[in-house]
Amino acid sequence: MKKIILPLLLTGYFMTALAAVGALAWDWRKHEAPVQPIAFPHPTHILSVGLACAHCHTTADQSPRAGVPAMSVCMECHESAAADRPEIRQLAGYWERKEPVPWVRVHAVPWHVRFTHKRHIRAGVDCAVCHGELKAQTRVRQVRSLQMGFCVNCHRQKGAPTDCWACHK
Ligand code: HEC
Ligand code: HEC
Ligand code: HEC
Ligand code: HEC
Numbered sequence: 001m002k003k004i005i006l007p008l009l010l011t012g013y014f015m016t017a018l019a020a021v022g023a024l025a026w027d028w029r030k031h032e033a034p035v036q037p038i039a040f041p042h043p044t045h046i047l048s049v050g051l052a053c054a055h056c057h058t059t060a061d062q063s064p065r066a067g068v069p070a071m072s073v074c075m076e077c078h079e080s081a082a083a084d085r086p087e088i089r090q091l092a093g094y095w096e097r098k099e100p101v102p103w104v105r106v107h108a109v110p111w112h113v114r115f116t117h118k119r120h121i122r123a124g125v126d127c128a129v130c131h132g133e134l135k136a137q138t139r140v141r142q143v144r145s146l147q148m149g150f151c152v153n154c155h156r157q158k159g160a161p162t163d164c165w166a167c168h169k
C-alpha cells in the first residue's frame with residue numbers, strides 16, 4: 001500500500017504546486033499593459049480628437065465582442081493626419097502591405113466562461129465599469145479583476161442571472 005500512496009501523494013503535491021504557480025503567473029500577466037505593435041494612444045483619440053468608443057469598437061452593442069477597428073477606420077484620418085510621424089508611417093506600412101496590425105489582446109475570460117458585450121451595453125453598463133477610464137490609459141491594461149466575484153456582485157445588485165449556467169459552458 002505504502003508504495004502506491006507515497007507516489008500518489010507526491011504527484012498530488014506537485015500538481016497542486018504547479019497549479020498554484022500557474023495561477024499566480026496567470027494573474028500577474030493579466031494585469032500588465034502589453035506593448036502594442038503600434039503605440040496607439042486612447043487618450044489622444046478620446047480627448048483631443050473627440051472620438052466616441054463606438055467610432056472604433058463598432059460591434060459592442062450588437063454582438064458578444066466589442067471588436068478592434070479595421071484599419072480602414074484609422075486611415076480615414078491617417079492618410080493625412082500626423083502622416084510624417086514614425087508610428088503613423090508604421091501604420092501606413094501595414095495598410096500598404098494589406099496586413100492586419102497584430103494587436104496584443106489585453107482582456108480575456110477563460111474558455112469556460114460566457115461573456116457578451118451586447119447585453120451589458122444595452123442594459124446601460126458603462127465601458128469604464130469593466131475597463132476603467134481609457135482616456136487615462138496611454139497603454140491599455142486590465143484594471144478590474146474580471147473574476148467571478150466581480151461579475152456576480154453586480155448581477156446580484158442588478159437582478160441579472162446568477163445561476164452557474166448563465167456564465168459557464
Ligand atoms: C480611434 C479608435 C479607437 C477609439 C475611439 C477607442 N478605441 Fe479602444 N482600441 C482601439 C485599438 C486600435 C485597440 C487595440 C490596441 C490597444 O489595445 O491599444 C483598442 C483596444 C481597446 C481595449 C483593449 C482590448 C483588449 O485587447 O482587451 C479596450 C478595453 C478598449 N479599447 C476600450 C475603449 C473604450 C472604452 C473607448 C471609449 C472610451 C475606446 N476604446 C475608444 C481603438 C479605439
Ligand atoms: C477621426 C480621426 C482619427 C481616427 C479615426 C484615428 N486617428 Fe489616430 N490620430 C488622429 C489625430 C488628429 C492624431 C494627432 C493628434 C496630435 O496632434 O498629436 C492622431 C494620433 C495618432 C497616433 C500618435 C501619433 C504620434 O506619434 O504622435 C497614433 C499612433 C494613431 N493616431 C493611431 C491610430 C490608429 C491605429 C487608428 C485606428 C485604430 C487611428 N489612429 C484612428 C486622428 C485619428
Ligand atoms: C460588464 C463588463 C464589461 C463592459 C461593460 C464592457 N466590457 Fe469590454 N470586455 C469585458 C470582458 C470580460 C472582456 C473579455 C471578453 C472575452 O474574453 O471574450 C472584454 C473585452 C473587450 C475587448 C477586446 C475583445 C473584444 O471583445 O473585442 C474590447 C475592444 C472591449 N472589451 C471594449 C469595450 C468597450 C468599447 C465597451 C463599452 C462600449 C466595453 N468593452 C464594455 C468586459 C466588459
Ligand atoms: C456592472 C454590472 C455588471 C457586471 C460587472 C457584469 N455584468 Fe453581466 N450582466 C449585467 C446585467 C444588468 C445583465 C442583464 C442584461 C439584460 O437584462 O439583458 C447581465 C447579463 C449577463 C449575461 C447574459 C445572461 C443571460 O443569459 O441572460 C452574461 C452571460 C453575463 N452578464 C456575464 C457576465 C460576466 C462573465 C461578467 C464578468 C466578467 C459580468 N457579466 C459582469 C450586469 C453586469
Ligand code: HEC
Pocket residue numbers: 109110113146147148151152155161162163164165166167168
Ligand atoms: C455572473 C457570471 C458568473 C456566474 C453567475 C458564475 N460564474 Fe463562475 N466564473 C465566472 C468568471 C468570469 C470566472 C473566471 C474567473 C477568472 O478569470 O479566473 C469564473 C470561474 C469559475 C470557476 C473556476 C475557478 C475560479 O474561481 O476561477 C469555477 C469552479 C466556477 N466559476 C464555478 C461557478 C459555479 C459553481 C457557479 C454557480 C454557483 C458560478 N461559477 C456562477 C463568472 C460567473
